[in-house]
Amino acid sequence: MNGIRTENRPVLIAGGGIGGLAVALTLHQIGVPCIVFESVKEVQALGVGINLQPNAVRELYDLGFDRELLNSVGIPVQEWALVGLNGKEIYSEPRGTKAGYHWPQYAVHRGRLQMLMYHAVCERLGQDAIRTGHKVTGYRNDVNNKGVIVCVETRDKQSLEIEGALLIAADGLHSAVRAQMYPDQPPIRWGGSVMWRGTSQLAPIRTGASFVGLGTHDHRLVFYPITPADPQTGLATINWIAEITIDNSAGWISGEWNKQVDLDHFLPYFADWNYDWLDVPAMLSKASAVYEYPMIDRDPVPSWVDGNVALLGDAAHVMYPVGSNGASQAIVDARVLGAAVLKYGASMDAVTSYNEELCDDVSKLVLRNRGAGPFGILNIVEERCGGNFNDISEVISPDEIEAYMAQYKRAAGFSMEALNNSPQTIAVDPESQRSYSYGRPKA
Numbered sequence: 001m002n003g004i005r006t007e008n009r010p011v012l013i014a015g016g017g018i019g020g021l022a023v024a025l026t027l028h029q030i031g032v033p034c035i036v037f038e039s040v041k042e043v044q045a046l047g048v049g050i051n052l053q054p055n056a057v058r059e060l061y062d063l064g065f066d067r068e069l070l071n072s073v074g075i076p077v078q079e080w081a082l083v084g085l086n087g088k089e090i091y092s093e094p095r096g097t098k099a100g101y102h103w104p105q106y107a108v109h110r111g112r113l114q115m116l117m118y119h120a121v122c123e124r125l126g127q128d129a130i131r132t133g134h135k136v137t138g139y140r141n142d143v144n145n146k147g148v149i150v151c152v153e154t155r156d157k158q159s160l161e162i163e164g165a166l167l168i169a170a171d172g173l174h175s176a177v178r179a180q181m182y183p184d185q186p187p188i189r190w191g192g193s194v195m196w197r198g199t200s201q202l203a204p205i206r207t208g209a210s211f212v213g214l215g216t217h218d219h220r221l222v223f224y225p226i227t228p229a230d231p232q233t234g235l236a237t238i239n240w241i242a243e244i245t246i247d248n249s250a251g252w253i254s255g256e257w258n259k260q261v262d263l264d265h266f267l268p269y270f271a272d273w274n275y276d277w278l279d280v281p282a283m284l285s286k287a288s289a290v291y292e293y294p295m296i297d298r299d300p301v302p303s304w305v306d307g308n309v310a311l312l313g314d315a316a317h318v319m320y321p322v323g324s325n326g327a328s329q330a331i332v333d334a335r336v337l338g339a340a341v342l343k344y345g346a347s348m349d350a351v352t353s354y355n356e357e358l359c360d361d362v363s364k365l366v367l368r369n370r371g372a373g374p375f376g377i378l379n380i381v382e383e384r385c386g387g388n389f390n391d392i393s394e395v396i397s398p399d400e401i402e403a404y405m406a407q408y409k410r411a412a413g414f415s416m417e418a419l420n421n422s423p424q425t426i427a428v429d430p431e432s433q434r435s436y437s438y439g440r441p442k443a
């Protein structure tokens, strides 16, 4: 797939998170040179669990991250379930291939997935393709709109100006590129909830690979394993998110993923959550570290593109994690962008086409996630019976739940029929990517 027009300039990528790395791997796959600028000095396996929906797993497979590699950073999810505060099941459905998707849903460790992708970039594109300790601070579209000049600051305070065909800004929630594109954008928006996140070693419940949402809309716990159970101990790494909605008129706009807090910050909210099938306080107490993160997003912008510059991933559409689709959408963005570059060259036409295909729909998803996403069913149960029920079908019918879930999946782009029947985003033979060795056990 050589010969794509880049005017001999690489595509420049701000940010080496999951979004930026997916862009780099995709561009390499279609023969387009690129360089990633990552602000941190050293890429490390930070974060806890995230979900990869089947639409994103499909794209990762096409990038050569097959089942064997994804199993090294997570596990295929078998089930998604909602349980009321009374400990009784409200709803459950199979997920991934169990549900009939052609691709699994994965629960993975965010940092380990990022490292897998980072090492793949180093192996496939060469170490020089990712410049750590390089922070993108701004850009200028060149006068003829044929390319872009990107301003970069190194850790030793050198200021560089680098010419590229395009700038793809995957620089996350606090994107410097988005701030330049929208200097008057409102501050980060806090929705009133706070999440505490951690992992604990515990025997997995239900299918052994179940995603469980427990509680009510404004007081809930989400948990799922991100490793299989150890055959010796029976214990798996269980990722959990404990969440409450609080009255904090001062707001909460900082949004730092790695802010650690003590357990006593939030354990009292869950002190009496003790069921015969799960001792919640015991599970939370087993975490070696707890991270506090507010439920924040940003108001959508009308366009992700300014000339030869495009926003991607969280920089374009940071959203509440209620639908478990932030990382998945970043990967899908990268592939849609790649398909556009394949069609139009590394040009303004390509980023315009990418923007037209995704910006409106994903912006709607950001707003939709301000509701409760698929957890909205917990709201309905709360409203109708205060969370107290014996027979859930007397509160909400299976048809109503099915319709609610189907509508959300359609909006989030992982409706099963649509996905199973859609052509590859980029027509590649995934086998051709398997020659890369990174992460694979040596023969």
Ligand SMILES: Cc1cc2nc3c(=O)[nH]c(=O)nc-3n(C[C@H](O)[C@H](O)[C@H](O)COP(=O)(O)OP(=O)(O)OC[C@H]3O[C@@H](n4cnc5c(N)ncnc54)[C@H](O)[C@@H]3O)c2cc1C
Pocket: 014, 015, 016, 017, 018, 019, 020, 037, 038, 039, 040, 046, 047, 048, 049, 050, 110, 134, 135, 136, 137, 170, 171, 172, 173, 174, 175, 176, 197, 257, 258, 312, 313, 314, 315, 321, 326, 327, 330
């Ligand atoms: C450290 C960290 C931990 C996280 N942990 C979780 C988690 O536990 N659960 C969860 O659901 N989501 C987590 N996220 C968010 C999640 O990874 C994203 O929502 C999703 O993967 C989309 O990724 P992204 O690449 O668009 O953005 P991000 O993952 O935020 O990546 C952005 C990257 O850009 C870099 N960067 C920022 N500014 C600049 C700049 N000016 N120039 C160059 N590089 C820059 C950042 O260092 C980062 O590597 C975390 C993000 C980070 C950065």
